[in-house]
Amino acid sequence: MRKWEEKRSAEISEYILVTHIVCLLIFLMIVFSFYNLPLGLNLPLHLGLLFSLFSAGIIVYASRKLFVKIPSLGQSKADEILLLLIISPLTLTFLWYSKNFFGAKVLLIIPSIIAATAFGKPAGTIGAILASALLFFMDYKLFHRLPPEVFQSNAIMASVTILLAWLVGGLMEVERKTQQELIQLADYDQLTGLYNHRYLQEKLALSLQKAATENSPLTVVLLDIDQFKYYNTVYGYQKGDEILSAIGQLLQEEVKTPFYAARYGSDEFALIFPGKEKSEAWELAAHIREKMAGRATICLLENKMAPPFKPFSISAGSASYPADGEAALPLIRAAENDLFRTKYSQDKTYLYYSIISEISTLKAKEAFPTLRSLVALINIKDRYTFGHSERVLSYALALAEKLALSEQDRDTLRYGAYLHDLGKIEIEAAVLNKCGPLNEREWEVMKNHTIWGSEI
Numbered sequence: 001m002r003k004w005e006e007k008r009s010a011e012i013s014e015y016i017l018v019t020h021i022v023c024l025l026i027f028l029m030i031v032f033s034f035y036n037l038p039l040g041l042n043l044p045l046h047l048g049l050l051f052s053l054f055s056a057g058i059i060v061y062a063s064r065k066l067f068v069k070i071p072s073l074g075q076s077k078a079d080e081i082l083l084l085l086i087i088s089p090l091t092l093t094f095l096w097y098s099k100n101f102f103g104a105k106v107l108l109i110i111p112s113i114i115a116a117t118a119f120g121k122p123a124g125t126i127g128a129i130l131a132s133a134l135l136f137f138m139d140y141k142l143f144h145r146l147p148p149e150v151f152q153s154n155a156i157m158a159s160v161t162i163l164l165a166w167l168v169g170g171l172m173e174v175e176r177k178t179q180q181e182l183i184q185l186a187d188y189d190q191l192t193g194l195y196n197h198r199y200l201q202e203k204l205a206l207s208l209q210k211a212a213t214e215n216s217p218l219t220v221v222l223l224d225i226d227q228f229k230y231y232n233t234v235y236g237y238q239k240g241d242e243i244l245s246a247i248g249q250l251l252q253e254e255v256k257t258p259f260y261a262a263r264y265g266s267d268e269f270a271l272i273f274p275g276k277e278k279s280e281a282w283e284l285a286a287h288i289r290e291k292m293a294g295r296a297t298i299c300l301l302e303n304k305m306a307p308p309f310k311p312f313s314i315s316a317g318s319a320s321y322p323a324d325g326e327a328a329l330p331l332i333r334a335a336e337n338d339l340f341r342t343k344y345s346q347d348k349t350y351l352y353y354s355i356i357s358e359i360s361t362l363k364a365k366e367a368f369p370t371l372r373s374l375v376a377l378i379n380i381k382d383r384y385t386f387g388h389s390e391r392v393l394s395y396a397l398a399l400a401e402k403l404a405l406s407e408q409d410r411d412t413l414r415y416g417a418y419l420h421d422l423g424k425i426e427i428e429a430a431v432l433n434k435c436g437p438l439n440e441r442e443w444e445v446m447k448n449h450t451i452w453g454s455e456i
Helices: 003-035 045-067 078-097 102-119 121-143 148-187 197-214 228-235 237-254 278-301 328-345 350-359 364-381 388-402 407-419 422-426 440-447 449-455
Strands: 218-225 260-263 268-274 314-321
Touching: 003 078, 003 102, 003 148, 078 102, 078 121, 102 121, 102 148, 121 148, 148 197, 197 218, 197 260, 197 268, 197 328, 218 278, 218 328, 228 237, 237 260, 237 268, 237 278, 268 278, 278 314, 314 328, 388 407, 422 449, 440 449
Parallel strands: none
Antiparallel strands: 218 268, 218 314, 260 268
């Protein structure tokens, strides 16, 4: 249970607990007023015993609630059921025994309020209606008719009891629904209906704890829509949202308990397979990938725009517990790395976008080694300028030392040296490594690499 959920439940449950205790005290006060007893210890034996039992019951009931730190609204209501089983017969017995004592009729409110706070509006209202009907029935049996003054007092008490039960029960239902909606907002992605990134981390950590306890495997599969920006640009963001929503609905249909799915990023999804080895999970994920692509294609076919869309494809990466990691973050990172390797092996540029996004969250000195390795891959793609970025770096740092620049400025130069040719990622290897001069179109493409690098 999250801290905010626990705090909210505790606050509401505290009010419920106090309400129940006050109801029990009112019961005692009405009994005492019927016997017109003075306050003190000079009570008849049977009333003293009743008072002791009630006091013990209140202490035990309150202690149980406080001992478990006040349960949430959705937990078992065994204590409330037991309380109703005791209070309801006592109320009806006292009503019969006290004859036409008006104060005793107030007792109708007590079981109705307890039922309404514990079980909601329907239970509280039905309970109040039944109690009111029993009140009329008992008075009819007592008097063999219903005198006007008895009927009027009963009608007033019945109306008040039903109204209070309906009102209190309604407020409790509103609170329960509000709490569920807050949980929905906190844990689920509103577009796809899947778990969101934050809750995925929590649930995956719990799944890994269970896997460790049971000594069973667990596999994480990440799915990334290839060039999703293309579909947003060509067909509009509304169509892109429609695709994501359709995929979310499909995953809810296909991924059944104990497996689960989450929206990991803007166009990325995570599938968690507790109890499955990597090979088994990969087969299941491959089947789901095909259906995802098919569902997305159906969404695109509804669009009459030209030109025709390019084939919809999804890249995937996986990692398993315990081989690739024993905690949530290392396991997800291993799946990301596998996903990036898959993308790069297909000679696509998405690896760089993902890594640049990742290192942007790190401090400069933490990100630099990763950045240096990535730009080395750019040099591999462009064999003509292999080592070019490293040479630019050495010249820049030599000048920086001669000019006595600050360490911060030198860090800036390091980044600039490594990133200045990043836009070549957008250029086909055939153009970068062409033997002979470039034609006019190829030269225009090549000149744009500085703009693309800035955009990346």
